[in-house]
Amino acid sequence: MKKNTFFLIVGCIALALLLIFWYSVEIHAPLLIEIAFFVGIALVYLAKRKVTDIINDERDVKITEQATMRTMQVFWVVFCAFSIGAVMEILRVPAFPRQAIGTRPPDILPPRMMGYVQLGLLCLMIFLYVGFRIYYAKKYGDFEIDEE
Numbered sequence: 001m002k003k004n005t006f007f008l009i010v011g012c013i014a015l016a017l018l019l020i021f022w023y024s025v026e027i028h029a030p031l032l033i034e035i036a037f038f039v040g041i042a043l044v045y046l047a048k049r050k051v052t053d054i055i056n057d058e059r060d061v062k063i064t065e066q067a068t069m070r071t072m073q074v075f076w077v078v079f080c081a082f083s084i085g086a087v088m089e090i091l092r093v094p095a096f097p098r099q100a101i102g103t104r105p106p107d108i109l110p111p112r113m114m115g116y117v118q119l120g121l122l123c124l125m126i127f128l129y130v131g132f133r134i135y136y137a138k139k140y141g142d143f144e145i146d147e148e
Contacts, residue, residue, distance in 0.1 A: 007129060
């Protein structure tokens with residue numbers, strides 16, 4: 001299996017863990033997510049053992065470096081913007097003289113869902129990394145076929 005396929009599998013496992021986390025909160029069964037977490041770690045370990053294209057040459061280091069840097073540059077802006085909006089939503093206090101209690105405008109995103117969205121964004125960061133990795137691998141010629 002190629003490294004990019006491995007990262008996609010890890011992203012899918014992370015999304016599955018997010019769904020299991022949501023379900024375990026809904027049914028009030030914390031043991032479910034704890035067991036699922038250990039199963040997920042075992043699956044990642046087994047998948048890592050199947051990766052065949054582990055090469056640590058200068059080109060691979062450059063691709064990893066560029067993909068990581070671009071992922072962080074894009075992700076921190078999106079994550080920070082969401083987090084600032086979430087904090088503002090949580091800290092919103094009604095203006096008592098002008099606004100009666102109970103007439104508060106509806107929440108854009110309920111506080112309970114904000115944590116799920118943040119965990120989802122962290123899971124999707126893996127997919128963003130894979131996208132940048134594929135882009136930089138093509139740019140630096142990692143997908144070229146030798147003609148010997």
